[in-house]
Amino acid sequence: QVQLVESGGGLVQAGGSLRLSCTASIGIFNFNVMGWYRQAPGKQRELVATIDKGRTTNYTDSVKGRFTVFKDNAKNTVWMEMNSLKPEDTAVYYCAAQIWATRYWGQGTQVTVSS
Numbered sequence: 351q352v353q354l355v356e357s358g359g360g361l362v363q364a365g366g367s368l369r370l371s372c373t374a375s376i377g378i379f380n381f382n383v384m385g386w387y388r389q390a391p392g393k394q395r396e397l398v399a400t401i402d403k404g405r406t407t408n409y410t411d412s413v414k415g416r417f418t419v420f421k422d423n424a425k426n427t428v429w430m431e432m433n434s435l436k437p438e439d440t441a442v443y444y445c446a447a448q449i450w451a452t453r454y455w456g457q458g459t460q461v462t463v464s465s
Contacts, residue, residue, distance in 0.1 A: 352376055352454045354445045359459030362435055366463070370430045372445030372456055377426055379403070381447040384428045386419065388441035388461075395444070399430060412438075435463045 353375040362368055370386065378384060385400035399409045399419040407419050416435075421428040428445065440463050445456035 352447070352449075354447055354454055354456035356443070356445045356456040356459040358429075359443060359461045361462045361464065364435060364437055364463055364465050366435050367431070367433045368435065368461060370432065370443055370445075370459060370461075371427055372429070372447075373425070373427045374447060375426075377423065378421060378428065378447070379423050381449055384421065384445070384447045386430050387444045387446055388439075389444070389458075390438075390441040393441075398443070401428060432461070435461075437463045437465045439463050 354372050356372045358368060358370040383400050383402045386398045387395050388398050389395040398413055399417055401407045401419045401421055409417060416433050418431045442458040442460050444458045447454045
């Protein structure tokens with residue numbers, strides 16, 4: 351059973367920073383792609399950022415230039431550095447990892463940005 355454990359969420363003022371981490375129970379080199387999603391109250395879950403085996407990253411437009419995703423295979427961990435946070439970034443953030451057609455999810459971590 352693959353498990354993803356997130357941490358690093360919290361309450362921060364607008365303009366502040368947070369770093370989320372996601373540690374997998376298996377070697378993350380197994381995953382074709384890992385990513386971060388978020389879901390704000392009353393909204394659908396949206397893809398925020400991804401990183402693939404080759405460390406190619408992609409970001410949704412609203413976070414480009416502010417968020418950075420990176421990983422360390424030796425630590426089985428992927429991080430997302432979030433800078434210049436805005437109130438609209440408030441959401442539950444989920445780590446996801448995919449092996450071919452199977453996607454695994456973390457439990458989610460709350461990020462709240464106050465204005």
